[in-house]
Amino acid sequence: xxxxxxxxxxxxxxxxxxxxxxxxxxxxxxxxxxxxxxxxxxxxxxxxxxxxxxxxxxxxxxxxxxxxxxxxxxxxxxxxxxxxxxxxxxxxxxxxxxxxxxxxxxxxxxxxxxxxxxxxxxxxxxxxxxxxxxxxxxxxxxxxxxxxxxxxxxxxxxxxxxxxxxxxxxxxxxxxxxxxxxxxxxxxxxxxxxxxxxxxxxxxxxxxxxxxxxxxxxxxxxxxxxxxxxxxxxxxxxxxxxxxxxxxxxxxxxxxxxxxxxxxxxxxxxxxxxxxxxxxx
Numbered sequence: 039x040x041x042x043x044x045x046x047x048x049x050x051x052x053x054x055x056x057x058x059x060x061x062x063x064x065x066x067x068x069x070x071x072x073x074x075x076x077x078x079x080x081x082x083x084x085x086x087x088x089x090x091x092x093x094x095x096x097x098x099x100x101x102x103x104x105x106x107x108x109x110x111x112x113x114x115x116x117x118x119x120x121x122x123x124x125x126x127x128x129x130x131x132x133x134x135x136x137x138x139x140x141x142x143x144x145x146x147x148x149x150x151x152x153x154x155x156x157x158x159x160x161x162x163x164x165x166x167x168x169x170x171x172x173x174x175x176x177x178x179x180x181x182x183x184x185x186x187x188x189x190x191x192x193x194x195x196x197x198x199x200x201x202x203x204x205x206x207x208x209x210x211x212x213x214x215x216x217x218x219x220x221x222x223x224x225x226x227x228x229x230x231x232x233x234x235x236x237x238x239x240x241x242x243x244x245x246x247x248x249x250x251x252x253x254x255x256x257x258x259x260x261x262x263x264x265x266x267x268x269x270x271x272x273x274x275x276x277x278x279x280x281x282x283x284x285x286x287x288x289x290x291x292x293x294x295x296x297x298x299x300x301x302x303x304x305x306x307x308x309x310x311x312x313x314x315x316x317x318x319x
Contacts, residue, residue, distance in 0.1 A: 049088035124199035147260075174234075176290070189226045202269065229276045231265050
């Protein structure tokens with residue numbers, strides 16, 4: 039499978055061009071607010087993606103330590119009673135069609151579903167877009183901070199029973215990068231795949247009104263199964279990602295409460311301020 043991922047240079051340059059175009063349109067034709075918004079949001083998200091790619095390149099060091107950390111995560115999971123991911127992978131190994139579909143889902147749906155979600159909210163539910171975009175930025179940035187510490191994915195631990203099924207079937211997104219750049223293989227902890235798929239489900243359930251919206255829960259269920267069965271992530275990678283997503287929601291809730299309190303305080307009466315005297319006739 040060809041790796042279509044942009045390098046951080048390409049993504050960063052494109053983001054700068056989009057943000058520059060947004061500023062130029064705002065100055066030249068301020069009435070074209072929709073064009074300005076589209077350019078600004080696309081540039082912001084591409085800049086975040088460029089940062090993600092850059093962190094990946096910076097963490098492509100200390101391979102031995104990354105493998106050691108992966109070994110420790112696997113041992114700890116087994117010690118606390120979590121199911122062995124290798125057994126889940128072995129369950130689908132006799133079915134090549136399922137393996138290929140899992141590889142495709144891992145490679146395509148991660149960005150595809152998120153882009154579709156952002157477009158849907160931006161076009162149909164603009165009032166909710168800032169909340170969604172801010173959540174994406176916060177949880178992705180939090181994941182990036184942790185990913186400065188390299189952690190190998192399970193597929194790099196063949197002695198533990200894991201198989202790199204994407205490489206085995208010629209579907210690896212980590213083979214043959216662009217311009218000498220390769221997708222980061224040592225940012226398994228935490229799983230941005232899991233953070234984003236849960237975020238997508240939350241947004242659709244909260245924003246949509248159709249009774250069919252609950253079907254979106256299939257996306258996180260399939261994503262979590264896929265990242266485990268393809269040996270790209272441990273259970274712990276997903277658990278930490280969901281915890282970071284909850285922190286992102288909590289941070290926004292807290293910030294909103296602070297803003298409301300400040301507005302009400304600024305607009306209300308000062309408690310210790312004396313009331314003006316009225317004359318008695």
